[in-house]
Amino acid sequence: MTTPAAQTKPAPAASPPAGSVPVELPMAGAPAVPFIEIETLRSAQFIPAAKETLGDLIAEQGQAKVIRPVFNWAGRNSLFPLHWGLACCAIEFAAAFGARWDAERFGVVPRSSPRQCDLMIVNGTVTWKVAHKLITLYEQMPDPKWVIAMGNCATGGGPFRTAYSVVPGVDKLIPVDVYIAGCPPRPEAMLDGILRLENLIRERKE
Amino acid sequence: MQPEELQARISPKLGENLLGVEPFAGTAGRVRFRPAGALELFETVRDDLGFRHLSMVGAIDWVDHREVFYVVWSDDARQYALLSTDLAADAPHVESASGIWPSANWHEREAWEFVGVTFDHHPDLRHLLMPEGYAFHPLLRSFKLHEPEELEVKSRRV
Structure with missing residues (x-):
């Protein structure tokens, strides 16, 4: 069945217009990788x-x-952060995995279980009520593991530093490797923090 | 419903435990009562006057005394009413309303946690928003902003 629109549509050109350079993919002509070689890996x-x-x-x-x-x-190259959020920094955390910033191109894939993670990004205000749950999650992560304190609240309590319910910096609870400033930090800043952490891992000796 | 009507219908039940009913903007009136007559007042207000819904319970620290207030709603009259009582500043306590209105349970836990008012015969008076073992009543006027380190030592879970 053909629609009127399809009938009026011009037929595609059989050959490229005169004067254009024929495009070749970089891999064109290279021998295909045999399946058995992938299997050995x-x-x-x-x-x-x-x-x-x-x-x-x-x-x-x-x-x-x-x-x-x-x-x-x-x-x-395969840092798996824990997929959780505490406050507004979690919105930027989520945005970093969206189409625009696409953190997955750095191998950063959020996982929902702490047992599959090696990176905890503390993205938000940590209260004393949630403190022991945070420690439990951290202890459930297998070694080696790293922690990024994202945003001013996780770094030092932020504007709530003197409040009666807020932990003044998540480093009171667990060791932190990288601090990201901002309220909240933009996704670029989060990616920068992850790349700095990758540099730390590059230097790791034991 | 007007303050005069509240006064007329409550005072036979409460006697001298009713301190007065005054007009309060947007409500049927503000009933001030002695804490000794709390349960009687709650039952009267719910069963006789038709205020079957308890909207909130709050507490205020007025330094020389503490006030506990209850906001109740009547579906028949389409009106709120305020019930408020003054408690002594040292060891303030009042009978729990959670036997009359079950929704008082969490509100009273919060009021106890932040302003330090004890609700007698409350079924489960423990922390609601702060961790177990938290050592302060942080909405008291006497509560000072702490140095983070000091608060940390006292807030950490044992």
Whole structure:
């Protein structure tokens, strides 16, 4: 069945107009990766394969010097923050995962269970009522784990510093690696904090 | 309903525990009573006068005494009424209204937590908004803004 609109629509050009440069994708012409090569990279075979490849290097420089950078590289490119929000900073936290800022391009994927996370972004005002729940969540996260204090409230209590119900800085409760200033910080600032944390992980020795 | 009508219908039940009914903007009137007649007044107001809904319970620290007030609503008269009582500043306590209006439960917990008014025979008088073991009544006038470190020591969960 054809609609009148489809009938009036001009037919697509069979060839590019004269004078235009034919576009070629970068990968065009490259041999396709055989399926079996992808299969050998599955996790059960990754460590033996890596040991085989890096064997000489490990024998030369020691395991710590070679394996540690590999794990740091993997860890800092797959930071999984806990998906939770305490106050208005959580709105910016959510915006950072939207289409405009797209934090997932840095491998930052929020997870809903603390047992799948290695990064806690404390995004909001921490009250004494929620303090022990925050500590419980932090203790449920597997090692190694990092903490980002996002915004003025989590950093030092913010405008509520002297209030009767507010923890003056989340570092009173758990160790913090990176502080992000702002009230609330823009998503760019949050991404900057994550990149600074990645630099910290790059330098990690043990 | 006018303050005079409230006065006329409450005073036979309450006697000298009724201190007076005064006009209060937007309500049927403000009933001032002695805490000794609290339960009697609540029952009269709910059953005889038709104020079946308790909208809120609040407490105020007036330094020399504390005031507890109840805002009740009547669906028949389409009117609010205020009930208020003055308590001694040292060890202020009043009978709980949660047996009359169950909605008083959480309001009284909050009033106890922030202004330190004890509600006798309350079924579950514990912290509502602050953590267990919190050592202050923070809406008292005598409560000073604390240094964060001092508050931290006293607020941390044991």
